[in-house]
Amino acid sequence: MRQRLLTCPLGFPVTASTAFQTLYASAENAFWLDSSSGAPGTRSYLGSATRTLTSRSTDATVFDALRAGVAAHPVAPAGDGFALGWVGWLGYELRGGTTAEPVAHAPAQPTAAFLWADRALEIDHSTGEVTLLALGDQWEGELRVWRDEVTEALRHPIEHDFDRPATGTKPVTTGAAAWRYSDERYLAMIGECQRAIRAGDAYQLCLTSEAFVETSADPLAVYLALRRASPVPHGGFIRVGEVALLSASPEQFLAVSPDGVVESKPIKGTRARGGTAEADERLRAELLASDKERAENLMIVDLMRNDIGRVSEVGSVSVPSLLAVESYAQVHQLVSTVRGRLAPGLDGIDAVVSCFPAGSMTGAPKLSATRILDRLEDRPRGIYSGAFGYFGLDGRVDLAMVIRSIVIDPSGATVGAGGGITALSVPEEELAEVKLKAEALLAVLGAAAG
Numbered sequence: 001m002r003q004r005l006l007t008c009p010l011g012f013p014v015t016a017s018t019a020f021q022t023l024y025a026s027a028e029n030a031f032w033l034d035s036s037s038g039a040p041g042t043r044s045y046l047g048s049a050t051r052t053l054t055s056r057s058t059d060a061t062v063f064d065a066l067r068a069g070v071a072a073h074p075v076a077p078a079g080d081g082f083a084l085g086w087v088g089w090l091g092y093e094l095r096g097g098t099t100a101e102p103v104a105h106a107p108a109q110p111t112a113a114f115l116w117a118d119r120a121l122e123i124d125h126s127t128g129e130v131t132l133l134a135l136g137d138q139w140e141g142e143l144r145v146w147r148d149e150v151t152e153a154l155r156h157p158i159e160h161d162f163d164r165p166a167t168g169t170k171p172v173t174t175g176a177a178a179w180r181y182s183d184e185r186y187l188a189m190i191g192e193c194q195r196a197i198r199a200g201d202a203y204q205l206c207l208t209s210e211a212f213v214e215t216s217a218d219p220l221a222v223y224l225a226l227r228r229a230s231p232v233p234h235g236g237f238i239r240v241g242e243v244a245l246l247s248a249s250p251e252q253f254l255a256v257s258p259d260g261v262v263e264s265k266p267i268k269g270t271r272a273r274g275g276t277a278e279a280d281e282r283l284r285a286e287l288l289a290s291d292k293e294r295a296e297n298l299m300i301v302d303l304m305r306n307d308i309g310r311v312s313e314v315g316s317v318s319v320p321s322l323l324a325v326e327s328y329a330q331v332h333q334l335v336s337t338v339r340g341r342l343a344p345g346l347d348g349i350d351a352v353v354s355c356f357p358a359g360s361m362t363g364a365p366k367l368s369a370t371r372i373l374d375r376l377e378d379r380p381r382g383i384y385s386g387a388f389g390y391f392g393l394d395g396r397v398d399l400a401m402v403i404r405s406i407v408i409d410p411s412g413a414t415v416g417a418g419g420g421i422t423a424l425s426v427p428e429e430e431l432a433e434v435k436l437k438a439e440a441l442l443a444v445l446g447a448a449a450g
Helices: 016-024 061-071 092-099 142-155 183-198 219-229 277-289 291-309 348-355 366-377 427-445
Strands: 004-009 029-034 043-048 052-055 085-090 112-117 119-124 130-136 204-213 234-240 243-249 252-256 261-264 267-272 318-327 331-341 387-392 397-401 405-409 412-421
Touching: 016 029, 016 043, 016 119, 016 142, 016 219, 029 085, 029 112, 043 112, 052 061, 061 085, 061 092, 061 112, 061 348, 061 387, 085 234, 092 348, 092 366, 112 234, 119 142, 130 142, 183 204, 183 366, 183 412, 183 427, 204 291, 204 366, 204 427, 219 234, 219 243, 219 405, 219 427, 234 387, 234 397, 243 387, 243 397, 252 348, 252 387, 261 291, 261 348, 267 277, 267 291, 267 427, 277 291, 277 318, 277 331, 291 318, 291 331, 291 348, 348 387, 348 397, 405 427, 412 427
Parallel strands: none
Antiparallel strands: 004 130, 029 043, 029 234, 043 119, 052 112, 085 112, 085 387, 119 130, 204 412, 234 243, 243 405, 252 261, 252 397, 261 331, 267 331, 318 331, 387 397, 405 412
């Protein structure tokens, strides 16, 4: 008998934070796709897994494995959420497989890591309603035992008070963050980007840096602090063995519906939030009026139209929203929406391969930009600048950008940050933007910004 998506509403509310701490705080492999902004209709998905898919290769074979896993367990579309499947991340160096460009720097973490989620919890943030999801024929045998055990555990929840030093899990951090490049070197790199732009080798370049923090912090403790400080629509906590991704990402990389609608919402353009209502509105208006920020966003919109257009029906690509300001806890962002419809015979994985890595994290033109950035940055970006989320069994794909994120492994914590460089960029302002983007992330680690 073909398996299907089973659902079971619990009938009582539980917060996503409480559910994760009760069920998965100590799980070796666990995920929490977290819409912590709490906007109406948003949902979080959480679970654990015993089956994982990891790759250290920079070729495209991981996409074949993802497709095979989804194809082996197809389910009918049910609503607009996660219908179980693969949950994990695609690291930036997978660009080697999607662009056929050589990758000179091997990342420390896997280039891809996914958990097989054949059961999960869905939590509606509007109502607090919890629904158990499982792949199976009916709620019998082992699935019934799991359903009953989860229900009973959530009736008597456990919350780990990570903020109390007595628990031994308060972040333990040594000194200030150590940036990959000095301020002087980063300013010089911006100058090199602008020389490449003036020479006609690129229109825009997303130059990045990273800060390393020596810490013995518990990744979940840090994530709980991060989601309190920076609620966002595309957050997430994914732990695969000894590596944990903690993200407060505001940006959707790519969403593909089961009926083939492809959508990307690139972000380019940033301003800090103001300390008063008047200052906040002034900064918002300044962002919207900035010729530099608008040009930067338009260049990436054009790039994403091209990437989506390669896998879409002719004439189906559109831009339903252009240069909209979205506001988050620390920043205002300039956001656009690009949409298309998949050509016959193609699926969501084809769309991801066509669009990865996201133009908002490379610049334009994409191939030339990645070559220039690879030479200037002279390091792997790793998970940062990639994407995370799910490939659902109903064909739905929902991936966010790995930005505003922390990666924790046994060596410590790494925070990536960057910004788009154009001919109009003021180097000192670009450096300040990088520090602004990293500030909230370093703060929850207990590290000085440096």
